[in-house]
Amino acid sequence: MRLLDGKEVSAKIKEDIKKEAAEFAAKTGRKPHLVAILVGNDGGSETYVASKMRNCELVGFDSTNIRYDENITEEELIAKIKEINKDDKIDGLIVQLPLPKHIDPEKVTEAIDYRKDVDGFHPINLGRMQRNLPCFIPATPYGIMLMLQHYGIGTAGKHAVVVGRSNIVGSPMSILLARNSNPGNCTVTLTHSRTQNLKEEVLRGDIVVAAIGKKNFITADMVKEGAIVIDVGINREVSTSTKSGYKLYGDVDFENVSKKASWITPVPGGVGLMTIVGLLKNTLEAAKGTIYAK
Numbered sequence: 001m002r003l004l005d006g007k008e009v010s011a012k013i014k015e016d017i018k019k020e021a022a023e024f025a026a027k028t029g030r031k032p033h034l035v036a037i038l039v040g041n042d043g044g045s046e047t048y049v050a051s052k053m054r055n056c057e058l059v060g061f062d063s064t065n066i067r068y069d070e071n072i073t074e075e076e077l078i079a080k081i082k083e084i085n086k087d088d089k090i091d092g093l094i095v096q097l098p099l100p101k102h103i104d105p106e107k108v109t110e111a112i113d114y115r116k117d118v119d120g121f122h123p124i125n126l127g128r129m130q131r132n133l134p135c136f137i138p139a140t141p142y143g144i145m146l147m148l149q150h151y152g153i154g155t156a157g158k159h160a161v162v163v164g165r166s167n168i169v170g171s172p173m174s175i176l177l178a179r180n181s182n183p184g185n186c187t188v189t190l191t192h193s194r195t196q197n198l199k200e201e202v203l204r205g206d207i208v209v210a211a212i213g214k215k216n217f218i219t220a221d222m223v224k225e226g227a228i229v230i231d232v233g234i235n236r237e238v239s240t241s242t243k244s245g246y247k248l249y250g251d252v253d254f255e256n257v258s259k260k261a262s263w264i265t266p267v268p269g270g271v272g273l274m275t276i277v278g279l280l281k282n283t284l285e286a287a288k289g290t291i292y293a294k
C-alpha cells in the first residue's frame, strides 16, 4: 500500500502557486484576491473558511472574510454578491455552504458571476466542465485530480466507483473521471443511497471515491484487492484526546482497507488539503484571466 499524501502534494503545489502569485503581483501591482462569505456560526464552516484565509496568506493572496449573522435575508446576501461581482479588485468569490434554511443555495450560487465562481458550483462552470471546456472545477474533485496527476497514476480504462452524488463532490467527480482527459477516461459507476447491492458495485472499482459523510462506511470486504481508494469524508467526533476537542474520521475504514488498497488517502492529511489547493489554483486562474479573459 502507498499513501496518497495530501501534505506532500499540497506543499509542492502551493510552492508553485506562491511563485506565480508573486509574478502576478510584480506585473499588476496587486495580489490575487479571494472573498469568502460566511453566514452564521456553523463550527465546521468556521474552520474551513479560516483555513482558506490562512492558506491565501501563505501563498501571497489577499483574502477577505465577510461575515453575516444567520438572520441576513436572501435579498441582502444577493445584493452583496452583486456588489462584489462588479469589483475589479476581487478575483474570486465563495459563499460557504451550508446556508441557513431560509436562503436558497441555488439562487445564491447563480448570483455569483461565473467568472469569479472559484468554487466551480455555477451551472455555467458545471456545464463547461461536462463539455471538457476551460472552467473552474469544484475544488475537491479538482484537488483529487491533481493528486492522481502528481503520483502519475494511470486511470485510463479503469473502472471507477464513486459513492455519493452531491453537487460539490460525487457528481462532478464522476464527470471528471469519465471525461476524455488525463487523469480521466475511466468507466464510471456513480452510486448513492438508492443504489442496490452497493457492496457488489464498490467491489468492481479499480478506483473507489468515498464521499458519503458516514464514518468508516467503506469496509475492507467492499474493496477489491489492489484498488486505489480516495476518502473524501470528514466526520468530526468530540474527543478529549486532541487539543482541538474533536477528532476527524474518513468515510473509509482506513486501518483495514489500507491492507487491500494499492493507494489510499489518509484522513486527515489527504483530500481536505487538496481541496484548498484546488481553490487556490482556481483563484490564481481567475486573477490571471486564463480561463475567462478579463
Ligand code: NDP
Pocket (backbone or CB within 6 Å): 140, 163, 164, 165, 166, 167, 168, 169, 170, 191, 192, 193, 194, 195, 198, 211, 212, 213, 214, 232, 233, 234, 235, 271, 272, 273, 275
Ligand atoms: P452530501 O451529504 O451532500 O452527500 C452524501 C451522498 O452520500 C449523497 O449522494 C447520498 O445519497 C450518499 N449516501 C448517503 N448514505 C448512503 C448510503 N447508505 N449508501 C450509499 N450512498 C449514501 O455530502 P457531501 O458530498 O457534501 O460530503 C460527503 C463527505 O465529504 C462529508 O463527510 C463531507 O464532510 C466531506 N467533504 C469533504 C471535503 C474535503 O475537502 N475533504 C469537501 C466536501 C465534503 P443520496 O443522494 O441518495 O442522498
